[in-house]
Every structure is written in C-alpha cells, then in structure tokens.
Amino acid sequence: MSQPEAIISMKGVGKRFGKFEALKDIDLEIARGEVVVLLGPSGSGKSTLIRCINLLEEYDAGDVHVDGIRVEKGKKLQSVRQEVAMVFQAFNLFPNHTILDNVALGPVRVRKLSWKDARERARRLLDRVGIAEQAEKYPSQLSGGQQQRVGIARALAMEPRILLFDEPTSALDPEMVGEVLDVIKGLAGDGVTLVLVTHEMGFARQVADRIVFMEAGRIKEIAPPDDFFTATRNERARAFLDAVLNH
C-alpha cells in the first residue's frame, strides 16, 4: 500500500475552557479513507478533539488542516464543513422538518440542488440506512435508533470526505445499538474517512485502522486495534481497558 497523504492534520492543538486545559499539544494525522477510533475516559477531551476538526470548538493553539485548508473562522470554513459531516450523540435532527427534508436540506441550501432532486437522493439514502418508509414522518415520531440512522443519512447527503461520530450510540437503548453500528460498519472501507468516539469496544476493535487513546486532554497512545487491545504498554490505557472490559 502506498503511503496515503493525510486528509486531517492536527499539530500542537490546544484548547482551554477558561483556565481548564481540555486539549494539550495534540498531534494527529489521519489518512484518506482511514477509520480512527478515539477512546478514553469521560472528560479526556475526545469530543473537544473531534469538534475542532469542523470548528464547532475553536482551538486556541496549533493548527488543524482538512485537505490542506486551515480550519479557522472565515470564508473557507464553509467549504471545510461541506467536506466534514458530523453525527451527534443526541442526534440533533431538525424537529421542524420531515425525515426526508432533514436529509434533503443540506444539499438544497449548500449544494444548490432542487428540492425535487435532493428529496430523490434523500430517499435513496434513507433506503440505504433502512428507514425509507419513515420519510414523511417527523423526528419525534421515530425511535432513537431510527433517528440516529437519519442523522447518518443527513451527514451522508453532503457526500462528505470525512465523517465524525461523537458517541453515536450512547443515547440509545441497548437493543438499538446494533442497527446503528451496522450502518456505520457499512461505511468503513467506502473511501470515506471516519473518526469515531465510542464506548463500544468490540466494534472499535473490528472497524478501526488505528486506536487513539486519550487521557486528561492528551493523546497517550496511538496503535492498531489488535495491539492496543491485547498488548498496550500504556499503563493508563491498560487501566481504562480493564475498567470498561470488565463491565
């Protein structure tokens, strides 16, 4: 395999909330098409890190580049955000739009498609995530698992090169976790770059090309999943794995 260039590059990234340092000196390069899973205890900065990639959080030190463009306020931010889609823990579907229009809205406003074309494409995407028959309903009428699949379809509608997932299954009842993970699994290896925060260890091990382990705002270890899960040399990672795997 030839060395793929980095589509996401973070160099020396730092982020403070007041006096509190949520991210410290983050260096991370993610290759085109790679699947990277961020693990770490709650509060370790995982969400903050991925939110810096599309500037939902403004970092205050270092550089983040997406596809060679520096991620910062200004004219180019919107073009970065068109490349980077995000799936949220709380789904964040638009309650005032139907399921179909939740998915079609971005392409209509950003890619300037007609509503007719955008809805046609939205239907295909809903079909792909297995909820085509819910298209005319509103988000509140769907189960959590279904809502999150809409969230994924909405993200895919922008044809992003990068998909960010922040604990996509953490707000779901256990019986719905599988259906959402299956959809995400289907995306891996499709050429799109995935950056995931999850607590589903089996899933992480299965889909990840690399595991990034964080603690207290720092990256403590980066390793292929088999190495990480069976032979991490990092004491903190070991303790973290012991805690989550024995539950």
Next chain:
Amino acid sequence: MDIVSTFFNVDVLLRYYPLLLEGLWRTIALGVLSIVLGLIGGLLLAIARLYGAKPVRFLAIVYIDVFRAIPVLVWLVIVYYALPFLGVRLSAFASATTALTMISSAYTAEIYRAGIEAVPRGQFEAAQSIGLGSFDLMRDVVLPQAIRIVIPPLTNNSINVLKDTALASVVALPDLLKQATQAQALAANPTPLIGAAILYLILLLPLVRLVAVFEARYSRRGAR
C-alpha cells in the same frame, strides 16, 4: 338624569357612532402598522444583539434598554413636538407610528432573543456541521423553532401596542379615544366614551383569549 340616559344614551350613540367608527379604523391602522413594523424591527435588533460585531451588539443593547425604559407617552410627545425643531415634521399618524414602532421593536427584540436562545445548541451545531450559512441556519432551523416559543409573548406585546395607540390622542390624532372625547364634548354626554371603551374591548378581548389558547397549545407541544 338616570344612569341609562347619561351613560347609555341611544340617541347620542346613533348620532356619533360614525365618528367613533372612523376613529376605530384609525386606531386599527395605527396598531396593525406599528405591530408589523415592530415585529420586523425587533427581529433585526435581536439578530444584531446576538450576532452583530461588538460595536453593533453594544448599540443594539443600548437601544433595547433605552426604549424599554422610556414611557411610551414621553417618547410620543418628543417625536411629535420636539423633532420639528430639527426640521423633521411628521404628521400625527406618522409620529404615532414611529414612536410605537420604535418602542415595540425594543420589546419584541428581547422576546425573539429569548426564543432564539431557547433553541438547543445542538440545533445550531447540526446546521453548521452540514455547512449551512448563518442566513439558512436562521431561516430553516432556528427561527421556525424559536417562533413557536415566542408566539404567546409576541401576541401579548401586540395587545400592549394596540392599547398604547390610545396615547396618540394626545398628539391630536383622531383615533378612537380622541373621536370619543370629541363626541362627548359635542353631545355634552359621556355615552361616546362608553361606546369607545366597548369597541376597545371588542377589539382586544379576543386577542387576550388568544394568548391563553396559544400558551396552552405551545407549552404542551414545547414539553420535549
């Protein structure tokens, strides 16, 4: 002199009701115009206050605070009697519309702001993450949700504006109240005043009821 012929004198009412109706239409025109302009002005002010550059935000705050603090009547009198000294001479109707709109805008701005701030942050983030610009974000995602929250207080504010139109009689605008006092003087009988009061009630009571209905409806749906 009995109560009926003093306060509910049918002859007087029949003679002067065209005058009252004329005043009623002027009151409605003034009220509706000020309400609509105030709804538009308030939205612009709210957006300036929330998202404007620092100096813009500061000016918006000053405007909103000043015009919520100043009594409507005082501002109305200033617009009508003081502006001519600057060479700006507005008709009574234009003065009243200007004064009421300026004050209503300040109140509606605060209402919109509360509504926009009540939309969960995740909605803004989701809209930004699919690349919507700030105009689309407001139009397609935030404002439709905020409007539900602000419909009851905006209706309430509209009632206040309608009631405040009566102050325009001070600047000699022949609105409902002014016409009624005129008729009362001509007839030497207070029946026109009672008639005006009843017309105000007919105009405003349904709106007051409407607020209660809206409040019940939107609070039920808002319980997410």
